[in-house]
Amino acid sequence: MKPLLQMTDLHGGYGDANILHGVNLEVAPAEIVVIVGPNGAGKSTAMKAIFGLLKIRGGSVIVGGVDITGWEPNRIVEAGVCYVPQVDNVFREMTVHENLEMGAFLRSGDLSAAYDRVYGLFPDLKERRKALAGNLSGGQRQMVAMGRALMLEPKILLLDEPTAGLSPKYMEQIFQISRDVRDTGVAILLVEQHAKQALAFADRGYVLASGCNRHEGTGADLLADRDVADMFLGG
Amino acid sequence: MEWIGFANYAVYMAIFICIYALLSLGLNIQWGFTGLFNAGIAGFFAVGAYTSAVLTSPAADGRLGGFDLPFWVGWIGAMVAAALIAWPIGKICLRFRSDYLAIATIGVAEIIRLVIKSEDWLTNSARGITDIPRPLGDLPYTMSQLAYLAIVMAILLVVYLMVERQIASPWGRMMRAIRDNEDAARAMGKDVPYRRLEAFIFGSALMGLGGALFAHFNRSITPEAIDPMVATFLVWIMLILGGSGNNRGAILGVAVVWVIWSVSEIVTDQFPHEYAVKAKYLRIFLIGLMLQLVLRFRPEGLLPEASGERKPVGKTGN
Amino acid sequence: MGALEIINFYLVPGLVVGSIYALGAVGITLVFAILRYAHLAHGDLATLGAFLGLGLVTALGISPYLALPAVMVLTAVVAVGIDRVFYDYLRERPKIVTVMASLGIALMVRAIVQVVWGVDSQTYTRGIVRPENWFGIRVRDRELITILAMIALVVALQLFLQRSKWGKAMRAMSDNPDLALLSGVDNGKVVTITWVIVGGLCAAAGLFLGLNFELKAMMGWSMLLPMFAAAILGGVGRVEGAVIGGLIVGVAEEMSTLFLPTEYKAATAFAILLLMLLVRPTGLLRGKVL
Numbered sequence: 001m002k003p004l005l006q007m008t009d010l011h012g013g014y015g016d017a018n019i020l021h022g023v024n025l026e027v028a029p030a031e032i033v034v035i036v037g038p039n040g041a042g043k044s045t046a047m048k049a050i051f052g053l054l055k056i057r058g059g060s061v062i063v064g065g066v067d068i069t070g071w072e073p074n075r076i077v078e079a080g081v082c083y084v085p086q087v088d089n090v091f092r093e094m095t096v097h098e099n100l101e102m103g104a105f106l107r108s109g110d111l112s113a114a115y116d117r118v119y120g121l122f123p124d125l126k127e128r129r130k131a132l133a134g135n136l137s138g139g140q141r142q143m144v145a146m147g148r149a150l151m152l153e154p155k156i157l158l159l160d161e162p163t164a165g166l167s168p169k170y171m172e173q174i175f176q177i178s179r180d181v182r183d184t185g186v187a188i189l190l191v192e193q194h195a196k197q198a199l200a201f202a203d204r205g206y207v208l209a210s211g212c213n214r215h216e217g218t219g220a221d222l223l224a225d226r227d228v229a230d231m232f233l234g235g
Numbered sequence: 236m237e238w239i240g241f242a243n244y245a246v247y248m249a250i251f252i253c254i255y256a257l258l259s260l261g262l263n264i265q266w267g268f269t270g271l272f273n274a275g276i277a278g279f280f281a282v283g284a285y286t287s288a289v290l291t292s293p294a295a296d297g298r299l300g301g302f303d304l305p306f307w308v309g310w311i312g313a314m315v316a317a318a319l320i321a322w323p324i325g326k327i328c329l330r331f332r333s334d335y336l337a338i339a340t341i342g343v344a345e346i347i348r349l350v351i352k353s354e355d356w357l358t359n360s361a362r363g364i365t366d367i368p369r370p371l372g373d374l375p376y377t378m379s380q381l382a383y384l385a386i387v388m389a390i391l392l393v394v395y396l397m398v399e400r401q402i403a404s405p406w407g408r409m410m411r412a413i414r415d416n417e418d419a420a421r422a423m424g425k426d427v428p429y430r431r432l433e434a435f436i437f438g439s440a441l442m443g444l445g446g447a448l449f450a451h452f453n454r455s456i457t458p459e460a461i462d463p464m465v466a467t468f469l470v471w472i473m474l475i476l477g478g479s480g481n482n483r484g485a486i487l488g489v490a491v492v493w494v495i496w497s498v499s500e501i502v503t504d505q506f507p508h509e510y511a512v513k514a515k516y517l518r519i520f521l522i523g524l525m526l527q528l529v530l531r532f533r534p535e536g537l538l539p540e541a542s543g544e545r546k547p548v549g550k551t552g553n
Numbered sequence: 554m555g556a557l558e559i560i561n562f563y564l565v566p567g568l569v570v571g572s573i574y575a576l577g578a579v580g581i582t583l584v585f586a587i588l589r590y591a592h593l594a595h596g597d598l599a600t601l602g603a604f605l606g607l608g609l610v611t612a613l614g615i616s617p618y619l620a621l622p623a624v625m626v627l628t629a630v631v632a633v634g635i636d637r638v639f640y641d642y643l644r645e646r647p648k649i650v651t652v653m654a655s656l657g658i659a660l661m662v663r664a665i666v667q668v669v670w671g672v673d674s675q676t677y678t679r680g681i682v683r684p685e686n687w688f689g690i691r692v693r694d695r696e697l698i699t700i701l702a703m704i705a706l707v708v709a710l711q712l713f714l715q716r717s718k719w720g721k722a723m724r725a726m727s728d729n730p731d732l733a734l735l736s737g738v739d740n741g742k743v744v745t746i747t748w749v750i751v752g753g754l755c756a757a758a759g760l761f762l763g764l765n766f767e768l769k770a771m772m773g774w775s776m777l778l779p780m781f782a783a784a785i786l787g788g789v790g791r792v793e794g795a796v797i798g799g800l801i802v803g804v805a806e807e808m809s810t811l812f813l814p815t816e817y818k819a820a821t822a823f824a825i826l827l828l829m830l831l832v833r834p835t836g837l838l839r840g841k842v843l
Binding site: 270272274324327328330331332333334335337338339341342343345346349352353464465468471472475512513516517519520522523524526527530531534 | 585590591593639642643646648649650652653654656657658659660661663664665667668671672774775777778781785814816817819820822823826827830831834842843
């Protein structure tokens with residue numbers, strides 16, 4: 001199948017130093033792909049590169065057949081890619097519902113179906129739609145962040161460490177919601193610190209180290225790989 | 236004879252350039268090396284001028300002093316007084332981004348202006364303080380001017396060498412590190428607000444000294460002698476045009492701007508009266524425009540800061 | 554001193570001048586929160602608005618109230634123009650550079666006022682207006698209109714910020730600029746709308762200042778400190794905070810003349826500013842600290 005997102009031989013970083021030294025990634029439609037790797041491997045950087053948030057010095061990012069390398073973030077959003085940063089990913093002084101409204105900023109017309117879909121995925125949020133996002137718990141904030149991104153009905157959702165700092169209960173919930181989102185036809189690319197759990201739930205995974213691809217394969221294959229296990233899974 | 240008049244004018248200009256150069260160096264310590272926005276230069280200048288005036292002028296009725304002390308006591312007093320005013324302001328504002336310091340220094344300059352205008356017992360308000368002694372001021376006019384020029388040049392040289400030495404020292408490197416990357420400096424265990432406070436106080440003391448030299452040169456000081464916005468702004472444009480972060484640039488900028496400013500004044504004074512007033516404001520407009528043009532097209536100034544890789548004009552903020 | 558004297562000589566004048574500060578402080582707080590710098594030309598923009606009003610009043614012979622909408626539009630255009638010509642190019646640089654540019658703009662705008670309208674004090678209307686007596690409380694019509702106009706403008710602004718799409722975009726930009734950009738908000742458009750609002754409010758502040766007192770080239774600059782004190786007192790980014798802050802600073806300035814010589818009114822605002830930075834930099838309503 002033709003990949004939805006294709007990153008080819010990407011080089012780049014912040015300022016003068018390169019962090020990525022030729023990263024290749026592919027995500028097919030309605031697929032969950034996880035990027036794992038040790039600290040400083042360039043996982044989050046690779047994801048930010050898709051969004052043009054760093055200096056790209058080589059390689060390309062293609063989404064749905066269109067080369068989006070170096071585009072402005074708002075155009076990338078229009079191309080159907082939504083990004084949920086790891087921190088500061090909600091509007092704290094706006095209500096849950098207003099956060100979703102901001103997610104749909106580029107859309108016009110009747111949005112009630114989109115609200116229904118997001119509130120359907122996150123019933124907790126529906127109850128607290130009038131609450132300020134800054135007053136929610138960490139897990140609920142992550143849901144607001146994902147909900148905001150889903151309001152645009154993207155083709156692919158980028159999640160940067162969505163479970164960082166969450167309790168196992170919330171982590172499981174985020175993974176479950178991610179599956180639900182995938183089942184509505186949205187591809188998900190996520191960066192995860194919790195490699196074991198993430199590989200277990202993802203369709204496919206990439207292991208990055210020192211800004212390069214190290215391994216790739218289905219989640220199960222990677223979990224079974226001795227080299228991957230030795231590298232950072234801690235046995 | 237024409238050329239004597241011209242030479243006298245040149246000396247007069249040179250004295251002013253040296254005094255403004257002290258202000259510019261003071262601002263360079265604050266802004267150029269540390270990234271602090273002082274919008275109240277005229278306030279520190281005025282404090283210095285009045286402090287030295289009170290300390291050194293002969294006893295007078297109806298106001299504090301004068302104490303008839305030697306001029307150098309007055310000059311040191313001027314620096315101390317300016318530093319004492321800078322201290323609480325810096326203490327409160329330097330924890331935040333420099334925008335807050337800008338506002339607070341505008342405020343402090345305004346309060347100082349009010350005090351000078353209304354406190355008879357301290358500053359003799361509108362009449363000002365006269366009979367301020369000038370060192371070697373008893374010589375004939377030209378000699379006395381030349382002697383004073385020699386004094387301010389010597390002071391400028393000493394200050395320049397001191398600042399250069401300080402900037403090249405570990406202290407200076409640390410200041411630049413704080414300016415260029417506050418978070419990293421903080422992470423290395425530097426007490427950032429304290430270091431900034433040092434720079435702010437030191438720079439303000441130099442501005443106070445500049446004020447004292449100005450008062451002794453004129454032998455008098457009145458509230459009208461200092462137009463707060465224009466004085467403050469001139470020093471800013473001098474430093475930015477000359478090259479903030481470079482002490483020689485700071486002095487060069489003073490010379491360039493002061494010559495432009497004075498020559499344009501001579502030109503506009505030739506106009507009939509009703510136009511001369513308007514022309515004065517037109518000059519202020521143009522000096523404001525000049526700042527915009529420098530900021531946009533040559534932010535590093537005429538003489539950029541020596542070290543290669545950093546971006547021009549203040550790297551603090553987000 | 555009786556309660557009525559306090560009200561008539563301190564509270565009413567304080568609320569009037571406080572309303573004028575509030576109009577300016579709302580603009581300052583919006584620029585501070587959305588564009589993220591202290592706009593030092595704010596007072597002089599208000600001066601320009603006041604004098605543009607004078608131009609309309611003398612040229613067309615209309616009342617200052619009638620001139621207000623036109624002056625707000627004109628000043629908004631000027632504000633957007635200043636941003637396009639001067640501030641916009643500095644957007645990628647440290648924000649403090651724009652603060653410096655705005656100090657230069659303050660000087661330039663004031664110089665234009667001085668060249669065009671001269672340096673003498675002027676007024677919109679001649680003659681002394683006697684205050685109306687409402688059950689012992691003496692208020693002039695223009696004072697009442699100043700307070701009511703401030704309330705009306707702030708309510709309209711709040712409705713815009715809370716209800717409209719671009720108002721929400723402005724709040725989003727203030728709240729989390731990176732995320733707002735990721736959501737597809739066009740920063741340039743937010744900047745323009747912000748300047749339209751801020752310019753209009755500035756003009757209103759200047760016009761009401763000129764109406765209640767007199768028009769002078771320095772009128773706006775001397776209002777800068779109380780406006781900033783009000784914005785920080787209320788909490789940076791909080792519109793309602795700026796209004797509360799403006800009213801408090803205005804009343805405090807008037808009350809201070811009970812204890813201090815009148816010349817030191819301006820010191821009250823400065824004291825409030827320093828006190829807030831010392832004990833509660835987020836302001837009364839928990840705003841931002843840059």
